[in-house]
Amino acid sequence: MPLKRPSLMALVVVLASGCTAVKMSRVRPDYEQVDRQTTKRLVVVTAPLPAGNERLGQLWSLIARRYVNQNRDFIAKENRVDASADFQPTSACSEGLEGVLVLKPQNVELRGNGVEAGVTAQLFRCKDGAEVWAAEAGGSWDAADPLYEEQRALYVSEMGEEVSPYVAPSFQLLKAALDTLPNPVLSDEDVTEKIELGE
Numbered sequence: 109m110p111l112k113r114p115s116l117m118a119l120v121v122v123l124a125s126g127c128t129a130v131k132m133s134r135v136r137p138d139y140e141q142v143d144r145q146t147t148k149r150l151v152v153v154t155a156p157l158p159a160g161n162e163r164l165g166q167l168w169s170l171i172a173r174r175y176v177n178q179n180r181d182f183i184a185k186e187n188r189v190d191a192s193a194d195f196q197p198t199s200a201c202s203e204g205l206e207g208v209l210v211l212k213p214q215n216v217e218l219r220g221n222g223v224e225a226g227v228t229a230q231l232f233r234c235k236d237g238a239e240v241w242a243a244e245a246g247g248s249w250d251a252a253d254p255l256y257e258e259q260r261a262l263y264v265s266e267m268g269e270e271v272s273p274y275v276a277p278s279f280q281l282l283k284a285a286l287d288t289l290p291n292p293v294l295s296d297e298d299v300t301e302k303i304e305l306g307e
Contacts, residue, residue: 133288155195158213165189201234223277
């Protein structure tokens with residue numbers, strides 16, 4: 109019987125090592141009264157560039173834009189990158205946008221057959237620059253993951269072989285953080301607009 113406990117602990121350690129750790133998530137206390145109705149249309153910006161790599165920054169912004177459109181009730185209209193370390197979120201605001209979803213990479217490194225990475229993600233209002241939501245996540249993942257082979261092939265076909273080892277780890281990291289986003293309320297017109305994005 110004593111052998112079962114170490115075996116179970118080893119299993120837990122192995123399973124946990126492949127998981128993302130969402131270290132923090134917060135939403136404004138007035139979200140329900142304010143932003144749930146008004147902060148729906150977003151631009152996604154990765155700033156600064158992960159590992160100083162513009163193509164990787166583009167990958168993160170594109171994955172996040174598509175993920176938010178497919179799995180949350182936001183209307184993410186654009187994705188961009190900004191290389192500056194002192195990026196100001198409201199500088200990305202333009203007509204028709206109500207918020208900026210910023211992805212700030214932390215320690216993105218290729219390690220052996222995988223990637224170790226972290227992200228601080230924040231949603232800011234365009235009208236006053238206030239933070240609406242934030243999350244921090246990090247972990248390490250294998251670059252070759254059969255569960256994400258379809259995504260890897262898609263992004264490599266769009267962006268080139270350079271992004272190949274980063275696709276599965278980036279998708280898992282960003283999914284973990286973005287799954288903590290609250291959902292806004294969409295009107296019928298908003299739903300139509302979201303459908304027309306085709307994502």
